[in-house]
Amino acid sequence: MTDPPVAATTSRARSRFAARLLVAQALVLVAGALTTWLVASLVGPAIFTNHLREAGDNHTTEETGHLEEAFASALLVSISLALLAAVLAALAVSWYFSRRVQRSIDSVAEAASQIATGHYGARVSDPGLGQEFTTLALSYNQLAEKLETTEATRRSMLGDLAHEMRTPLATIDAHLEAVEDGIRPLDEQTLGVVRGSTARLRRLAEDMAALSRAEEGLHLTLGLTDAVTVAATAAETARDRFVAAGVHLDTDLVDAGRVRVDAERMGQVLGNLLDNALRHTRANGTVTLTCRRIEDWVEYRVSDTGDGVAAAHLPHLFDRFYRADTSRDRRRGGSGIGLAIAKALVEAHGGGISATSSGVGHGSTFTVRLPSQP
DSSP: OOOHHHHHHHHHHHHHHHHHHHHHHHHHHHHHHHHHHHHHHHHHHHHHHHHHHHTTOOOOHHHHHHHHHHHHHHHHHHHHHHHHHHHHHHHHHHHHHHHHHHHHHHHHHHHHHHHHTTOTTOOOOOOSSOHHHHHHHHHHHHHHHHHHHHHHHHHHHHHHHHHHHHHHHHHHHHHHHHHHTTSSOOOHHHHHHHHHHHHHHHHHHHHHHHHHHHHHHOOOOOEEEEHHHHHHHHHHHHHHHHHHHTOEEEEEEOOOOEEEEOHHHHHHHHHHHHHHHHHTSOTTOEEEEEEEEETTEEEEEEEESSSOOOGGGGGGTTSTTOOSSHHHHHHTTOOSOHHHHHHHHHHHTTOEEEEEESSTTSOEEEEEEEEEEO
């Protein structure tokens, strides 16, 4: 909550604003009333006298003077009463309007104070004062929603990152403690475990940096590229890893025209998908990379004969740190960020990415669609 002195100062400032607004409106009304009264008092009697002359007035000068005086008096009294009533009515309307404006400002200020203290659920209702205030409330609420989403994402990422770091750090700590206590020798096996854990930490840091850059908006160097060339390059880059793991990598690349992409970033997307398929496919299994044109889209598919994905997990595969099988993925070195990076990069190119699977044990297919170019 806002500190009391700050809240009191803010309240006084709002009150002063409402008072200034009402005084300004009152001055305008009074100035208008005085101007009307002055013009009527100067012009009205002269017009009355002129009409008397045109009507053939036979009164004496003294009688005419009394008539003019009576007319001027009646005119000024009636105008004064009318103007007083008008000013009072206008001031009442101005007071009501000022109160509504003040309440609208109060609600925005209160919501801003709550957001400043970390309460991102604060929202502003439409004050009903016109399109401008409606747009202001809508824009403010959109900003609050964005901040709330960003904060939730930040907390989730920090929690997930801490969880991901805990295991390799615990492994390193345990082995170093065992070496210090003389339980384990500082041999190649122990060093290998420590190196593996530090490599996992390094990979996690690199993946987090890549994801952050992708979601914040990368500077893409776009150029027209042959769609098949992008897929063929990604396959050749990954082929040695597949050979080492004993998994077959097949390609089915059909001329699909050209795409406007950052070739390096799109190669990173397909590389992430191929690595993901490799982690989930056993030796002697097969991963297939296809490229073809479907209507106005170029479609890349990475299909595997591996573990498959249960239907309940499919909607979450592109979430940060999400794993359908946590323990197995950790053993295989996945950080749970690769698919999130791929999604961010594909969307930055104006495309989309999706995943399908017939279920556990029946493999899975990841599809990337990019706008085709003439």
